[in-house]
Amino acid sequence: MNYEQALATQLASHTGLPLEEISQAIETPQDPKLGDLAFPCFRLAKAMKKAPPIIAHEIAASLTNAALPWIDEVRATGPYVNVMISRSDFAANVLAAVLEAGPRYGASTVGDGQKVLVEYSSPNIAKHFHVGHLGSTMIGKTLDNTYRFLGYDVTSINYLGDWGTQFGKLITAYLKWGSKEEIEKTEIDGLVKLYVKFHEEADNDASLNDEARAWVVRMQEGNEEGFALWRWFIDLSLREYERLYKRLRVSFDETTGESRYSDKMDAVVNALTGKGLLQESEGAQIVDLEAHGMPPCLILRSDGGTLYPTRDIAAASDRYETYKFTKCLYVTGNEQSLNFAQWMKVVELMGHEWAKGLVHVPYGMLLFEEGKLSTRRGQVIKVDDLLNEAVAKAKAIIEEKNPGLANKDAVAEVVGIGALVFGKLYTSRMKDTMFSWDRMLSFDGETGPYVQYAHARCCSVLAKAGLGADADLATGLDATHLADNEAFTVMRLLYDYPDRIKEAAEKYEPFLIARHMVALAQAYNAFYHQHIILVENAPEVRQARLALTAAVRDVLKGGLELLNIGAPESM
Ligand code: ARG
DSSP states (O other): OOHHHHHHHHHHHHHOOOHHHHHHHOBOOSSTTTOSEEEEOGGGHHHHTSOHHHHHHHHHHHOOTTTOTTEEEEEEETTEEEEEEOHHHHHHHHHHHHHHHGGGTTOOSTTTTOEEEEEOOOOBTTSOOOHHHHHHHHHHHHHHHHHHHTTOEEEEEEEEBOOSTHHHHHHHHHHHHOOHHHHHHHTHHHHHHHHHHHHHHHTTOTHHHHHHHHHHHHHHTTOHHHHHHHHHHHHHHHHHHHHHHHHHTOOOSEEEEGGGGTTOHHHHHHHHHHTTOEEEETTEEEEOOGGGTSOOEEEEOTTSOBOHHHHHHHHHHHHHHHHOOSEEEEEEEGGGHHHHHHHHHHHHHTTOGGGGGEEEEEEOOEEETGGGEETTTSOOOOHHHHHHHHHHHHHHHHHHHOTTOTTHHHHHHHHHHHHHHHHHHTSOTTSOEEEOHHHHHOTTSSSHHHHHHHHHHHHHHHHHTTOOTTOOOSTTOOGGGGOSHHHHHHHHHHHHHHHHHHHHHHHTOTHHHHHHHHHHHHHHHHHHHHSOSSOSSOHHHHHHHHHHHHHHHHHHHHHHHHTTOOOOSOO
């Protein structure tokens, strides 16, 4: 049931204005006391040759309960027509929709037939997965889930940083100082140590740099020994990444990397030359972007070496050829915004119509209160350590609050990691996020655990009533028992939820979903504290309140799922 639409249809037939225009004009009053829906009459004044308040009066008089049975009251307030929706009608409609869909309430088919690629995570081989990649992974995964939920045909891509001159250095260092056994055991730690040692030694011995460069050239010529080592470095790195992805509940349709495009540079260069876009500058090949207010985009280095944006141009063409995407999203830290703006502009200048579907989705930094450490610049915080700490802290809280809980470790894993993920997703993505364990893990703040706890509360109320996840609470539901303010606030949030999901996808903003989850959890808790749910001797009231509880449980679970966070049934 779409109330705005129904009201708009009625007003269109009354005023003769186009339906579209009326739909857009209908709003939700800031002050809920004024009404649930409002229609401003200003725009009718000219056509009807009357003052807006007079028009508002006439319309109000015409909007009767006979015309729209769900109307409770209509008032003309100045130039506005304010409509109060019958609360029981509203509750009946909303609950019917939610209980039928379950946790998939809000899913839609708007994306049918449209291909969307979401590229995210994309860590750099032989380096630790760092907190910046965690941000990309969490935001990307939510967009991935959300677009799928809306019916888009999504392919998720992990685009590894697996190419570049650093591999020449690493191979050189490994052959000089490395041991297979040691590296097998220490994985990325060992590789990072070798890389650091290379730089220390190269400060005194410049010939090392020549050797590294020689390896880069050999690799370009397909040298088997070099490739075997390089593939091994990738395997070792993926071992760490895979462990994290498992804990973060992430998997990709496609894991690829920059190396895949290392030999596609000629095609890019030829295409750019053909369009007259390429220029020489100090020996390098560039595309001048001065007319577009940006520094030039570097395409080829003076030594013929390939570059990050050039690989991206090749990758984007390949993705378009393969998938004919409507949109291709790239989720990375906002320090890469200029780089993306540049190469995307180059693709546009090449005359590719599909360039309009390329979207960079940048995000702000994760900062830590302890030591005010900016992880993109300073020291690298290992994500594994971060997850372990979150889980340990969650476990301590659970021990204190609910020592008798079954599966404490499993719940702590979901709550701890959920707290971290939610903490990042709760602010609009361009804002830097200041992490604080206390704030993030609080069971009564605007946090992941708070939302999970509300979900667990719903589950426990339903369990007490002897109802499982598939109990039928819709049949025979009498929603007149849900006309109180607290229930209405819950209904309003349930009703608005599908629009919030769409908005989150359109704006690439997971925080819109996260905030809605907190608001719903708060509204449910207010309801729970104000009303006894398992009332005795009033089975209809009891059923209505349980139905509301089941609907909240489903939507909290569905919303947490979109954010890629688990929802334990007790905690
Ligand atoms: N590997 C890069 C990094 O860690 C991110 C890759 C982003 N994606 C892209 N198509 N350039 O910074």
